[in-house]
Amino acid sequence: MKAEDIQPWLFRVEPYEGESLSHFLGRFRRANELTPTGLGKAAGIGGAVARWEKFRFNPPPSRQQLEALAIVVGVEADRLEQMLPPAGEGMKMEPIRLCAACYAESPCHKIEWQFQVTQGCKRHQLRLLSECPNCGARFKVPALWVDGWCQRCFMPFAEMTSKQKLFYC
Template sequence: MEVGEINPWFFQVEPFEGESISHFLGRFRRANELTPTGLGKAVGIAGAITRWEKFRFNPPPSRQQLEALAKVAGIDADRLEQMLPPAGVGMKMEPIRLCAACYVESPCHKIEWQFKVTQGCQYHHLSLLSECPNCGARFKVPALWVDGWCQRCFLSFGEMLKWQKPS
């Protein structure tokens, strides 16, 4: 009996509206028990996953790379492209920023929070947080957000809302 090529299968993860590629990649990797390197090898773009999770888009993802990732992730390449900054929009790689009010409504990191031009949340008219208001810990890259709370003191992102100031 001859065994044909075995194609791997992956658990699908539905993207949130406005979700950053970093957050989506972290959720997809955890659902499939993959490291950034493991996902990069599965997609055929070793190294790129780690860069994208840290908002490093130089060089920007190519259409071919997005299509390869889309095939593995089971979503459309155009949907992945929406998780990236628009052409010409600069990214703020550090600090990672958060609107607690948005997170309560949709538990994900929004790509727009990391745009250099973003000063505050345009929906809630609140300043963005860049560290835990309780203990001062800087937020980790969104790919590492698992439970929606500070990695040091475990204050939930939703509870941080009371510390956000009007922008």
Template sequence: MMEVQPWVFHVQAYPQESFGHFLGRFRRVNYLSIKTLAEHLGIRYEWVAAWEVPSRRRNPTELQLIALSKLVSISPQQLQQMLPPQQLHLATRLCPVCYIEAPVHQAKWQRAGIDVCDRHQLPLLSACSACGTGFRTPALWDNRECEYCGLLFEEMTVG
């Protein structure tokens, strides 16, 4: 009898990684659209789409986290820790020095009232330091660069 291989490519979650960024990376690695991921979870695609955009304020339910956990092989508790903070800064932000250390969007960068990186004591950027274009939703960060001018996130300067 032939052994059936799983179709899912597993994606390692980084410490502090935001939920939307992780979900975007998982979908890209597995060539999944939002609609296809929703079908695998047995939920409406609008809900999955909203998960990737923190400002929409729709987080997965406990049961949805369990279903997603089984698909992505990450515990529901770890997924819960990745969810956006309650008090949310709406514009996507990043610390370019943190990004050099781990190329992922961190959930803590989106906390309202926090404007400085707690590790590097640098202001969090909400736009490209070269052209001023605001950052895309982290789920769409596939090229690690400004979508307008192409400057890499890790090359952006704070100042």
């Protein structure tokens, strides 16, 4: 199956400002009932979607891959590129991190939270969370965030703000 065959039937999903590619791909796949493999096949990029959802960008996505994905998801390749870490920026694949205050304002995972140099949220001056403050469960990859809450105890991400410690930039 090619992108041209299914494109008219796909639901569009608009990216959030600063959203990580992992989170966006998960939202797009759920809206269209696609697996990572199905999306990769439709775009002609194979297993790349599954890797990118886990922040595995080595090798980084090529321009050709981003353009192929752009056709399927209906988002410009340049916009998809903004969801990736800048060239030379070190990434933490684990643990997945979250600023609950940011999430309360815009319900998405921000790519900057996974940068190696990022320890806290400069906007809210809060330390990033890497696990649920209620039950201690590590956060799943953002592609799997469906309802914006801990997958073990169901505490909403937005309510975790009160558990974040101050961070001094």
